[in-house]
Amino acid sequence: MTTDELIWRIAGGSGDGIASTSQNFAKALMRSGLDVFTHRHYPSRIRGGHTYTEVRVSADPIRSRGDGYNFLLALGDSFARNPQENAYYGNEEVKPLSENLDDLDDGGVIVYDSGLLDTDDIPDFDQRVEEHGWHVYDIDLRTIAREHGREVMRNTAGVAVTCAIAGIEPEVIKSLMDDTMPEKVFEPNMSVFDDAYGVVTEEYDADAPDISIPSGSHDEEQVLISGSDAIAYGALDEGCRFIAGYPMTPWTEVFTIMSQNLPEVGGISEQVEDEIAAAALAIGASHAGVKAMSGSSGGGFALMSEPLGLAEMTETPVVLIEAMRAGPSTGMPTKTEQGDLEHVLYTSQGDSHRVVFAPADAEEAYRQTRRAFQIAYEYQIPSIVLYDQKNGGELQNVPASVFDEAPNPDLGSVITEAELADAPHDPSGKYNRFQHGVEDNVSPRSIPGQEGGRYLATGNEHMPAGHISESPDNRVNQVNRRMSKMETIRAELDADGGQRNFHHGPADADYGILTFGSQQGTAVEAVDRLNDEGESVKLLGVSELAPYPVEEVTGFIESVNEVLVVEMNASAQFRGLTQKELGRFGDKLSSLLKYNGNPFEPAEIVEGFVTSIVEDGRLPGHETKFVPAAGD
Amino acid sequence: MSAFSAISEDIEHDRNEYTPGVEPQPTWCPGCGDFGVLKALKGAAAELGLSPEEMLVCTGIGCSGKLNSYFESYGFHTIHGRSLPIARAAKLANPGLTVVAAGGDGDGYGIGGNHFSHSARENHDMTYIVFNNEIFGLTKGQTSPTSPKGHKSKTQPHGSAKDPIRPLSQSLTAGASYIARTAAVNPNQAKDIIVEAIEHDGFSHIDFLTQCPTWNKDAKQYVPYIDINDSEDYEFDRTNRAEASEMMYETETVLHEGTVLTGRYYVDEERPSYGQEKRAIGEMPEEPLAERYFDDDHEWDRVYDTFLDRHK
Structure with missing residues (x-):
């Protein structure tokens, strides 16, 4: 006790x-x-x-x-x-x-x-x-x-x-x-x-149990906040004034918070017929000059696949939220899992290029949702915030000052009517909205209603003014331009200053634990206990999944003897992504998985590490599962 | 001051302005009904004095989806069946825009049927033109939701066992507040109907019969057609839901018996548009949302000052 x-x-x-x-x-x-x-x-x-x-x-x-x-x-x-x-x-x-x-x-x-x-x-x-x-x-x-x-x-x-x-x-x-x-x-x-x-x-004898509430004090005012609150608040502070959605657990929480708050700040919320419409509405509103979002959980997000690809092809900024729950199919609607990672990374036909953040907790959720909007609108690309039933619903106290930030309604890379007067147009008078050879390969967009800005947005491959085209030269130029934005975004994230993802534990530790998204907080506690018990372990919690922080993760893995990758799914999707992105380390990464619907407890990670890595033994129960590194 | 002067300025426009100077030549087959829609839309836009840059034309996929390739305005060529949700969000974001959505009968009544029902139900202030050629044309002649029962195609070698969709009746039931049918072979009526549809404050649905001379050779060219509003044989009150419904049912039935009825079937001028309804309950701002992002003087609320207290 x-x-x-x-x-x-x-x-x-x-x-x-x-x-x-x-x-x-x-x-x-x-x-x-x-x-x-x-x-x-x-x-x-x-x-x-x-x-x-x-x-x-x-x-x-x-x-x-x-x-x-x-x-x-x-x-x-x-x-x-x-x-x-x-x-x-x-x-x-x-x-x-x-x-x-x-x-x-x-x-x-x-x-x-x-x-x-x-x-x-x-x-x-x-x-x-x-x-x-x-x-x-x-x-x-x-x-x-x-x-x-x-x-x-x-x-x-x-x-x-x-x-x-x-x-x-x-x-x-x-x-x-x-x-x-x-x-x-x-x-x-x-x-x-x-x-x-x-x-x-x-x-009764109220004093019998050996239990007494501790006392504490905070240096500054606190707020009790969930991941869902924080995502919604990040969106609102980033000037998002339009949401479209369809109810699905656990995404419904973000949708509800937005729907209740948006009218108070002069925004619009639309509950629509299905998730295809929901994503399409967000794209339509964004196209017409409003910062917009949509989202769902796995099943509903599956319906958003095609609009998501349309946003990539038409370079329409949009932020989509994906709240994971146990799958496949209807799965376990109210239980948590991290099994939609590959789904959000790759769904929709063709070469995907999108930004994916997986915040760990309320504070990261607020900051990264804001970052997701900034990148989406600056680079005209879909950004996805991936979280799950666990961190969406967990309440925790956070200093109120975390939210003491200026709003940012900037629409990103758009052109004004004054600028349009001198901008390149095609002979029919259409604005060259999809130009090659521009800064960062981002061609500023015009907004319907602007004089001199008309163009065609299309899911077909297209010329600079939007005309449908299957010319091989134009195709290669456009694909290269769109795909190159991922490298630019990676560079911008890196430029924000050193280690962007969450590091914890002694820098010179012998072993590493690597995790993503909502498992971070639990892994922190496990790492602290392991070090207290004489082990030598450090943690990297990754929350930037696309573009992947290749250098940062490579440095982490290279600095230790062995890495245990902790995630909540049965097919080790995050380990798979890491190996794909880094192109090596298959013999250095083993997995600790949990997929029974309940989040890890710190002791399970401690036990998983000690039994599987230190003692080379077998885990006793079937609550968690160890998958050894390749060749091990 | 508006950031969108194409909307606020009042300038006369010539129908030729809607013809792009580049790629003006449509790729539709000779004799295709789609030319009729394009011509009627250009005529209507000119008559209404719309600037090409205050119009947003959203299309689906198929031959009809190319409409905004050959019509000079802002355009969004979307994905199959999804022109409506994109179009109606754009209208909510900036109600100053004139929004027209268009697609084929497979696009609107098949894969996008859900969006059709709900957009009509919500009565968004926009115009939806369905190119109805009773066939999937661009994919080379498969049976579509409006193909007559018994229609043979490569995918229905023994003839379709299904009754066709009744698009007008469905539209009425769903809640559209302006419903008309016109035909490519009747350009003047088509233009007039598009003018009325755009002027109407609510969801206007035009079922536009567009003959497909390549893949639907069996079908009539939709001649001779009868304008039910001009013909003495068809007396009914188009503001009366029951009478409109009966007229629609007859129209849909006799089409496959060789009688082509066209005209205005239903008009409800009383019903508020969705934007009006939403504003009335305080869920949509009076000023266009899109303007706010260009307004340097707008004071943006922040969560710290508005919603955070409830968490303390």
Whole structure:
């Protein structure tokens, strides 16, 4: 049992308010000066089905979920199905309690709503409690809630019980509830809170568990933010005022945040008939002079393949967001995976050229979404922000100052009417919008409605003014010009200053861990622990995937004996990309993979590294999988 | 001051201005109905006094997709079936533009059918011209969504088992607020209809019969045609949805019996366009969004001042 941090898991059914309760809990503790980090687990159902959110709380900075957890608040599943005998989904009603026992630390706390849950339904419950030294609090939260208000307020009762046991000042929670609840809801919630808090202090031994909330303080004001929030905010600060989309989990979050905020800043959001239309609308709006975006998750992004290629061919700037979930096909809609890397890199016919960023966390998501817009509009190329269910939904505290940045509505490489007067035109009066031999091979675009700027944008190969052409000479010139932008962009990213991707650990380490996107924070914690345990390991978390940071990754791999590539998919896509881009190191890169729908815990990376690299042994379970380097 | 003076300036235009000085010669086959659309569109644009640079013509793929290669304006030759979503977004981004989308019957009623339904439903202020030749021409003569039942082609060697799409009826059901059919062989009516369609504030759908002399030799050249608005044999009120619907059904049925009916079928001047609806609920700015990016005085909101407090 760790006492320097609380990892609180609130479990119930879908629709029981688990997400909002945990969000308020996390925010309250953040306000009290602590660092927080959440992890969500939920089913693809509107009502019912086991769902939980973990809130990790520490006085020290945290960037990952923890290993297991130490405090369970098990509410009932109000919308559980009534199972027939041998139903494969089992007894859903007790799952918020029964499903969470395996991960609970020894000496941990169990609070459960005895108004809804009966431990007689759980095999060997008492025996397991004794074995693991768990402290159990069976409290009728439902009845307390009903007495003072409504049944849904049992979440408040559960939070009050948590405070009493973990030693959290009630005022920390209450002041936040006061801020977020209307008075007529706030009053009964306070009564529920006080009653439940009193029950623990009066009738139970609240001090029995060896757990106490740490105290902390922040040097500056913090905000509780998710990756999805940060992507949307990056887009808004970059002057994006148009989004088109179609709902799909987990992308829906970004789409929702944008749709709710855009009208307030005079922007337009369009929910349309399908994802082909969504991407096409973003291209149409961008073509007409507005900074625009669209996005989806894997299945919807598949439908965007053809518009994506059109944006490449017509050199129309656009930013697309791809929120990965477990595939193929419908896969596991609410579970996380990093299996769409190759999909976003290569989908659509012909030679792809697009920019792909895979931010690790909220801060990177904000910065890289902004960068994605800058590059898209400066270089007239599609930019993709690739993230996943994990970092889209994780809430973490970030200094508010991260967002204290100037807006940038610059449309990038466009021409004005005044400039058009002296610009090259073809004999029919069309502007040569796709010119060869221009700076950085980017030919400034005109916008429909500009005098003297007319041209034809077409998905066919075309001449400088847009006329369709199959001339071999023109073809080679145009392909070379378009493709060369990738090298220019790479050079620009490198010029931003040295190491662009995330390095962590001793520079002279013997071994390396290489990962991309959302696994970075967890890998940081694993690397710290490995070094504490006497290993010599450093980390490179890559978030610029195309154009690939060849020099930076080459330097990293060359500096160590062996590299373990950590990613969440079954076919080692990031390792494959790295080998393709670097053209070597096949015998130096092994893989640690996870694809069961749940993100890595730090201990899994530690174990994977020690067992597979240091001891040359085999991993015991099948939660993660080791794939050795070529020839190993 | 507008960054788009082609929209704001009022200058008279000659129909020849819409003919490109380079590659003015269309590659359509001799006798192709597509020439009729091009001619009618040039006539309509001149009559309306539109500047080539305040027009955006978005096309799909196929012979019809070449329309904006031979018509001088801003053009976007998109992908198969997707001219509508690109066109309607451009209109939302800059409502000052005159937006025309065009494509074939396979493009609009087949692969792009979903976009057709929803664009009509939403009543975007734009004109959609469907080149209906009842065949896939550019890919050399396959059966299309409007090919008559029993139509034989290389891909339907025993004749099509499917009834054709009823484009006018479908358009009415979907929500288009101006619906007409015209034919390449009737250039004056075609021009007048395009003028009305562009002037109409809402989604205007023109089913344009364009004979394919190469791949649809069996089909009539759409002569003789009857203008239902001029003929005494067809009395109906085009502002009445039920009467329009009946007229459309008859038109679609008799086409394959050799009677070519054309004209205006439905006009709803009352229904607000999508842009008006969206502005009314506060989800679209009054000033064109595209202007904002060229306005140095515009104060851009930033997240730090607007939305961040809710996360504190």
